[in-house]
Amino acid sequence: MDKNNLTQYELYIHPKDYQELRRDIWNDEPLPAKLKIGNKKLEIDIAYRGSHIRKxxxxxxxxxxxxPQIYRGAKEIHLNAEFKDPAVIRNKLSFDFFNEIGVLSPRSQHIFLSINGRNEGIYLELESVDECFLKKRSLPEGAVFYAVDGDANFSLMSDLDKEVKRSLDLGYEMKWGNEQDIFYLQEMILKLNTTPRAEFEKEIQKYFHVEQYLYWLSGIVCTQNYDGFVHNYALYLNRETGLFEIIPWDYDATWGRDINGKEMSEDYVRIQGYNTLTARLLDVPSFRKKYQLILQEILEEKYTVANLQPKVEQLYKQIKPYVQKDPYIRDRQMQFENEPELILRFIEKRGNYIRNHLQVLD
Structure with a gap:
C-alpha cells in the first residue's frame, strides 16, 4: 500500500440492523457488522460515538x-467523521504534535469508509486509550480513566450544576482498572484541592507526573483546544510509579477553529490555561518557571511554521484525491483548499501571542 493512499474500509451492515442504528442516534447498544480492510474480513460490533457530533x-x-477479538494489537477503534473541520486534519495534526513534544497520545490515520457499498468519505481512525494502548508502548500496568464531561475539572465543585460533587470521580469513566484505582483517583482530587499552599509542591508530586502535565499544558495551549481542559482527555495511572499522566483526546477544535468550525482568534485561550490543577500548579514558582521553559523550548523547535508546514502539506497531499468522493465535503472543496493557509497563519499568530505573554509566568 502506497503511504500516500488512504486504506479503504468497507463496512457491511444488515439493512435491518442499519435501519435500527439510524433510528435512534443516542442508542449505545452495539450492532453486528462486517468490516473488510484489504483482504482481511473482520466480524465487528458497531455503534455511534461522541455526544453532540451524533447530530x-x-x-x-x-x-x-x-x-478476531484483537486486530493489529487493538480490541477497538474509533472512526471520526471530523465533520466540522473543513481541513479534516486538525485532530491528527494535534496528536502528531503532542507525540512530537513527548506527550502520550493516540495513534491515528486517515482512511476512506464505505457502508454497504456507498461512499461515506474520509475518516480519521483513532486508537483507543486502554490496556492495549499501554501494552503496545510497553508501559507499566495501570488504570485508564476517560474524562467524559465537564465534571472532570480536577475540582470539588461540579462544572455542570455548580454544586459540591456528590462523588469525586464524577466526570470520569473507568476504561481499564479496578475499584482501588477509583479510590486513588478520588484521593488525588481531594489532595490537590485541600493540601495547603505551603505543602502543595511536595504533595502533588506523590500523585501526578507534574513535568508530563506541563508538557500536555503546553500542547493544549499551542493548539488552542479550549474544550480540552475539563474533558477530552484521559488519565493513565502508572501503578509502578503511583503517578497519573494525562493523554489528549478529540482535538478537532484546534489550529484556529472551534467545535462548530468557526474561526477563533489567536488570543482566545490564555497561556495560563484553565482548570483547578493547572491553577494550583502554576501557583508554585518552580512549576511555573518549568512551564515557561518548556513553552520556550517548544516555540523554538516544534511550534513553528517551518516545522509544521511540511506535515500539513503531507496530510493534504494524502487526502486531496479523496475529497470529491466524500459526499459530505465535496461541495466545500474550495474551503478545504484554503485551510492549510489558515492553519499556518494561525500557527504564526498564536506563536507570537504566546511569546509576547511569556512574561506573565515570571
Missing part, C-alpha cells in the same frame, strides 16, 4: 472487534 449528517463510529 451531524456524517456520523462517527465506535468499532469493537469480535472475530
Amino acid at each position: 451531524f449528517k456524517k456520523k462517527s463510529y465506535h468499532i469493537a472487534f469480535y472475530k
Whole structure:
C-alpha cells in the first residue's frame, strides 16, 4: 500500500440492523457488522460515538472487534467523521504534535469508509486509550480513566450544576482498572484541592507526573483546544510509579477553529490555561518557571511554521484525491483548499501571542 493512499474500509451492515442504528442516534447498544480492510474480513460490533457530533449528517463510529477479538494489537477503534473541520486534519495534526513534544497520545490515520457499498468519505481512525494502548508502548500496568464531561475539572465543585460533587470521580469513566484505582483517583482530587499552599509542591508530586502535565499544558495551549481542559482527555495511572499522566483526546477544535468550525482568534485561550490543577500548579514558582521553559523550548523547535508546514502539506497531499468522493465535503472543496493557509497563519499568530505573554509566568 502506497503511504500516500488512504486504506479503504468497507463496512457491511444488515439493512435491518442499519435501519435500527439510524433510528435512534443516542442508542449505545452495539450492532453486528462486517468490516473488510484489504483482504482481511473482520466480524465487528458497531455503534455511534461522541455526544453532540451524533447530530451531524456524517456520523462517527465506535468499532469493537469480535472475530478476531484483537486486530493489529487493538480490541477497538474509533472512526471520526471530523465533520466540522473543513481541513479534516486538525485532530491528527494535534496528536502528531503532542507525540512530537513527548506527550502520550493516540495513534491515528486517515482512511476512506464505505457502508454497504456507498461512499461515506474520509475518516480519521483513532486508537483507543486502554490496556492495549499501554501494552503496545510497553508501559507499566495501570488504570485508564476517560474524562467524559465537564465534571472532570480536577475540582470539588461540579462544572455542570455548580454544586459540591456528590462523588469525586464524577466526570470520569473507568476504561481499564479496578475499584482501588477509583479510590486513588478520588484521593488525588481531594489532595490537590485541600493540601495547603505551603505543602502543595511536595504533595502533588506523590500523585501526578507534574513535568508530563506541563508538557500536555503546553500542547493544549499551542493548539488552542479550549474544550480540552475539563474533558477530552484521559488519565493513565502508572501503578509502578503511583503517578497519573494525562493523554489528549478529540482535538478537532484546534489550529484556529472551534467545535462548530468557526474561526477563533489567536488570543482566545490564555497561556495560563484553565482548570483547578493547572491553577494550583502554576501557583508554585518552580512549576511555573518549568512551564515557561518548556513553552520556550517548544516555540523554538516544534511550534513553528517551518516545522509544521511540511506535515500539513503531507496530510493534504494524502487526502486531496479523496475529497470529491466524500459526499459530505465535496461541495466545500474550495474551503478545504484554503485551510492549510489558515492553519499556518494561525500557527504564526498564536506563536507570537504566546511569546509576547511569556512574561506573565515570571
